[in-house]
Amino acid sequence: MRTSLRRTACAAVVASLSLLATACGGSDSSGKDASGDKPAVTHLTLWAGTKGSREIVEAFNKSHKDIQVKLEEVPDNDTKIPNAVKAGNAPDIAVLQYNQLPKHAAQGEFEDISAQAGETVKANFPESVQQLVTLGDKVWAVPNDAGVMVMFYRKDLFEKYGIEVPKTWADFKAAAEKVKKADKSLSLAPANFDANLTTALSWQAGATWFSADGGTWKVDIDNKISHKVADYWDDLADRKLLDASEGEALTKQKVDGRILTEVSGIWAGGYMKTGQPDQSGKWAVAPLPTWDRTPASAMFGGTAFVVPKGTKKVEAAMEFVTWATTTPEAVKARLAEGTSSTLPANPELAEAASSTFDPAYFGGQDIHAVAREALKTMPSDWAYSPTATTDTRLADAMGKVKAGDIRLSEIFAPAETATVADLKNRGLKVAQ
Helix, strand or coil, rough: CCHHHHHHHHHHHHHHHHHCCCCCCCCCCCEEECCCCCCEEEEEEEEEECCCCHHHHHHHHHHCCCCEEEECCCHHHHHHHHHHHHHCCCCEEEEEEEEHHHHHHHHCEECCHHHHHHHHHHHHCCCCHHHHEECEEEECCCCCCCCCCEEEHHHHHHHHHHCCCCCCCCHHHHHHHHHHHHHHECCCCCCCHHHHHHHHHHHHHHCEEEEEEEEEEECCCCHHHHHHHHHHHHHHHCCCEECCCCHHHHHHHHCCCCEEEEEEEHHHHHHHHHHCCCCCCCCEEEEEEEEECCCCCEEECCCEEEEEEECHHHHHHHHHHHHHHHHHHHHHHHHCCCCEEEEEEEHHHHHHCCCCCHHHHCCCHHHHHHHHHHHHHCCCCCCCCCCCCHHHHHHHHHHEEEECCHHHHHHHHHHHHHHHHHHHCCCCCCCC
């Protein structure tokens, strides 16, 4: 049933393509010079703002003589790609976040790379990751890294206050109460003032915000599961069990060791290592607490490679992308600096990532091993919104939550209403 739901949801994205864009012909990249006698060097342009991009490009260029990649560090491909495609000057390859993919695919801004990458995606990535780049049975991107969620916790302080590592969210709440009772200056976790975090936790809890049947979209953001998640964090905040600091104040609380857990993507470990160096050896990593003890995680961040519409070098672009996402050499080059704890979306590359990250900060624990197991537990029927309106409205509403004007549970209804209206304005069918 989940696979069927996903495929019908993706079919609606394909319907969007026919409504919102005109299909273009395929690209050509022969790899030979005009005479056809000898190999020619194919030059590619990559737009990326992710850490380690320069290192991975340098490593590729050293090992490939017939293809050379030029990196342009573009921090916001989400807004630049549409204009570049329209102007006909888009790069050959770009890096985007998973939640940004559907709207760009619906606008016809990517090349269909099913023929070049379909088998690679199917063979190397978990179903829950495949579904983020496969829309309407067509592959539009290749997964790069996975911001799979875990729980970082202060092992030393858990031992000091006799706190068991939470297996469930009920356990997590009990731990928050115990911490605050032991020392009012401490908090188990920061308050949930992040729309993307709320989205990820709704996914982890089993919500399905977008699906479709026969080309008709169903939008279900304002549902019981989302409210269960929001009500839970609202309750913790109401009882002042969380740290409500923000910005520099929150950073200081973390540096001072007054927050005992961090519920985040595995990438956060690298930031903790560089931002809170005095706490080396005191942290550990555990799977995310769940609602019913059944292991479950979700994606909080993560990127994929796309081939923007209009390039004539699809084959060469995919040679770079395939190398970057399937070889240990690429991972080691990208993470060589040793300060990033990101997890490759390809589980087989977790060991290569571990080899670049000194485990001493986490007491010798291989945190990538924990993340790799968590990657297997993500519900595989999640789909991101095909319109930017959803994320925009959630982010706007979260500002009101921070100000204390509304509760977290009140962010969903306005986002759903605005999303439905936008989809209808785009000519898409939406179930009432």
